[in-house]
Amino acid sequence: MNSYGVNVTTNAGGIPYLSSTNVTVGTENVNIALGFRRIQPVGYLTIYIGDALASDTTTTLPILLTLNGTSRALTLPDGAPVTAEQLIGVNVIEVFNDRFRGILALISRTIE
Numbered sequence: 001m002n003s004y005g006v007n008v009t010t011n012a013g014g015i016p017y018l019s020s021t022n023v024t025v026g027t028e029n030v031n032i033a034l035g036f037r038r039i040q041p042v043g044y045l046t047i048y049i050g051d052a053l054a055s056d057t058t059t060t061l062p063i064l065l066t067l068n069g070t071s072r073a074l075t076l077p078d079g080a081p082v083t084a085e086q087l088i089g090v091n092v093i094e095v096f097n098d099r100f101r102g103i104l105a106l107i108s109r110t111i112e
Contacts, residue, residue, distance in 0.1 A: 008037050015044045023051040030057065030084050032074075033066040041099040044107070052091050059085035065095070065104060072104045082106050 009017045022033040032049060039045070047065075061084040063074040074082040074095065087093070092110040096103060 017046045019048045029062050029064050031064045045095045047093050053088045057084045077105045
């Protein structure tokens with residue numbers, strides 16, 4: 001067990017590495033579920049998206065992440081919403097999470 005609790009793998013630097021449990025493309029948003037995990041309220045996360053968004057996904061749909069049972073909008077560092085267009089074909093993202101300030105920002109993305 002590490003300092004983050006149960007079910008959380010971390011890299012050598014202690015950054016949690018999470019795999020999506022479900023990706024749902026709806027008519028109003030795309031939700032990337034990460035399941036319930038005890039994650040520290042502030043810090044970086046590396047997320048593996050097992051089912052990358054298909055190229056025919058509506059590009060304007062905003063992205064939500066469900067973490068610790070709560071869905072929140074993923075934004076760019078400037079506060080603009082991340083849309084499906086920015087994550088089509090992407091399998092790994094790095095996110096900064098600050099639950100106290102309401103920040104959930106996409107820092108980088110990797111296409112496999």
